[in-house]
Amino acid sequence: MVFKKVSRIKIPEATIRRLSLYDRCLEDFLKTGKKVVSSSDIARKCGTNPAQIRKDFAYFGEFGVRGVGYYVENLQGDIKRALGIDRSWNCALVGAGNLGFALLGTDSLAKRGFKISAIFEQDPILVEMGSFQDIPLFSMEEMTRVIPDFGIKIGIIAVNPENAVKVALRLVDAGVKGILNFTPSTIKVPSGVILKNVDFAIDLEGLAFQLNNQ
């Protein structure tokens, strides 16, 4: 296996998303005991095409064996390394409302190496509790101190939309380098900080559009 240094060649966002998908597929292959897979096997399972898969991998190196295919376990390691999830990321959750609890209640983040190591909340009554599911709970004011102390690099915004912009500013001030924003508010971040927005309503609207026009 040859692992390219991810140089200044720019990699399509779509490729990154697909790598995450391939990773999930491989999980399944592992479970069923499959040791070697071809690009067509993966394609069938996750609904892309084989050429695409090979191209996606090629951005990062040569992960396969010609004439044979890919060794599932190795490939998964390679993909995780390519994505940068071969390690654990410390995250802060801001907002302990419905959505925040939902995120804590699922293991899907933890399973993929994202560890919520601090929660920040506005409501003093909740903060009073001190912790939730063994994760320490802080007031918003403590962010600037706690985030560097805990080595937190990613902030997850799950507050109500009105407060999202303010929270984002504070997170950036505190030294966070990536933000996942669950509110529909448009937030601006300085260069060097990466922002991703998650908005289910947008997906539903896409669904509505397609239903209307098929």
Next chain:
Amino acid sequence: MVFKKVSRIKIPEATIRRLSLYDRCLEDFLKTGKKVVSSSDIARKCGTNPAQIRKDFAYFGEFGVRGVGYYVENLQGDIKRALGIDRSWNCALVGAGNLGFALLGTDSLAKRGFKISAIFEQDPILVEMGSFQDIPLFSMEEMTRVIPDFGIKIGIIAVNPENAVKVALRLVDAGVKGILNFTPSTIKVPSGVILKNVDFAIDLEGLAFQLNNQ
């Protein structure tokens, strides 16, 4: 204003997503009392470029006035009509767990015309309650009857991943035309049914990648 019939010209998925964003921006413009905006105003606010915005609109018709710009209120109506959200959509929520409650606890769906008119749940103790927040609660078995009765066209899957495929099958059987899948399971749907997947973990992985490679 001229509203094109959305003919067989295919419209990029990305355009649809951006239309949803523009719609949100216009909401803000309305709040601040702005009556007329230019494509540059919108671009500044939501971080795209003016030409893109004009192109996006052009798929659907001529919404603006040359030399002037767009009348905010009209434009919003036009966008909503283009997206097919100038009306209400009946949705079913499957799974009354953490995530399901989070979805019910936010008004962001209702505000955009998506009405959850039935909840389906496996756990008999919850079903026993009969309803939640005035929304009727049913067992999974009742799906095939309730969905046509209620005129439900969209199903939202918020169960645990193991059950997602089974639930999807049932939803399709019951006559649902669109599915929003919150689990990481790969679901297959027959043609004629539209599937969208929402997976925060993928966005976080994208974040991790960019943080590693910037």
Next chain:
DNA sequence: ACGTGTGAAGCATTTCACAGCG
């Protein structure tokens, strides 16, 4: 013989630049 890795072709989307119209 088989399936990967990859240049080149084909398509799709974005950006440019300017004509057209209020």
Next chain:
DNA sequence: CGCTGTGAAATGCTTCACACGT
């Protein structure tokens, strides 16, 4: 004069097709 609407150019992404290595 200003800003939209739109062909044409530029860029980016996906698919093809085959050389290459095992």
